[in-house]
Amino acid sequence: MDKTSRLREIPILSFLKDRDMKSLTTGMTEAHYKKGQYIFKEGDPAEWFHVLTSGAVKCVKSSPAGKEAVLKVLVPGDLFCCEAAVFDGTPHPGCALTMGPVSVMKIRKAAYFKLLQHNPEAAMEIIKYLGNRLNEAQETAKTFALERADQRIASLLAKLAERMGKPTPHGLLLDIRLTRQDLADMAGLALETTIRMISKLTRKGLLGKSGRCLVIKDLKRLKTLAESVA
Numbered sequence: 001m002d003k004t005s006r007l008r009e010i011p012i013l014s015f016l017k018d019r020d021m022k023s024l025t026t027g028m029t030e031a032h033y034k035k036g037q038y039i040f041k042e043g044d045p046a047e048w049f050h051v052l053t054s055g056a057v058k059c060v061k062s063s064p065a066g067k068e069a070v071l072k073v074l075v076p077g078d079l080f081c082c083e084a085a086v087f088d089g090t091p092h093p094g095c096a097l098t099m100g101p102v103s104v105m106k107i108r109k110a111a112y113f114k115l116l117q118h119n120p121e122a123a124m125e126i127i128k129y130l131g132n133r134l135n136e137a138q139e140t141a142k143t144f145a146l147e148r149a150d151q152r153i154a155s156l157l158a159k160l161a162e163r164m165g166k167p168t169p170h171g172l173l174l175d176i177r178l179t180r181q182d183l184a185d186m187a188g189l190a191l192e193t194t195i196r197m198i199s200k201l202t203r204k205g206l207l208g209k210s211g212r213c214l215v216i217k218d219l220k221r222l223k224t225l226a227e228s229v230a
Contacts, residue, residue: 006105010051010079016122020115027108039096039104046092048106052078055102056176060095069185073176075164099176152187153197155226161216171217173210
């Protein structure tokens with residue numbers, strides 16, 4: 001697949017005209033990483049828009065004491081850390097850490113800004129995208145503030161299953177290795193609480209395992225639990 005075809009798979013770029021696509025591909029590069037490599041680290045200059053084309057990436061934030069917490073998992077097609085790239089002088093607010101072999105398309109920020117100056121439709125799309133990201137952050141904050149521990153884990157696993165679950169005879173396989181600490185970080189829970197909630201969901205027949213990966217055995221019931229009222 002050529003660069004233009006890949007760009008058309010990205011929602012906020014898919015509507016661009018051929019000449020605009022061509023201007024973006026001129027400064028676009030594709031980078032490949034091994035498992036455990038950083039694509040960028042917190043505080044690095046934000047000079048590129050990144051689009052994940054294969055593999056999985058963890059968005060990680062560090063505490064002043066040096067402890068790292070996983071905020072979310074990215075899958076192919078995701079545009080990431082565009083918020084930092086949009087604003088001049090803003091460094092990356094977190095790290096992007098690969099969970100396995102990964103390929104990333106990198107679009108130079110200057111080329112995209114030049115496109116925005118002459119294409120109001122493109123500017124509106126990036127505004128909508130950033131608005132959706134803000135809404136997502138607000139929903140996450142609400143979840144942390146109001147929902148029970150079992151709801152948080154059920155909601156997190158349901159979202160992961162919908163985004164990256166691979167159908168198998170036993171359910172939807174989350175084909176990436178997420179540690180219990182990763183899940184605890186993303187759900188905003190203590191590790192011990194997360195382990196207890198996963199065991200509870202497993203006993204209820206909602207979760208299973210395939211090797212080191214989780215299997216969502218009943219997505220419908222999991223989503224019902226996530227939305228339930230105490």
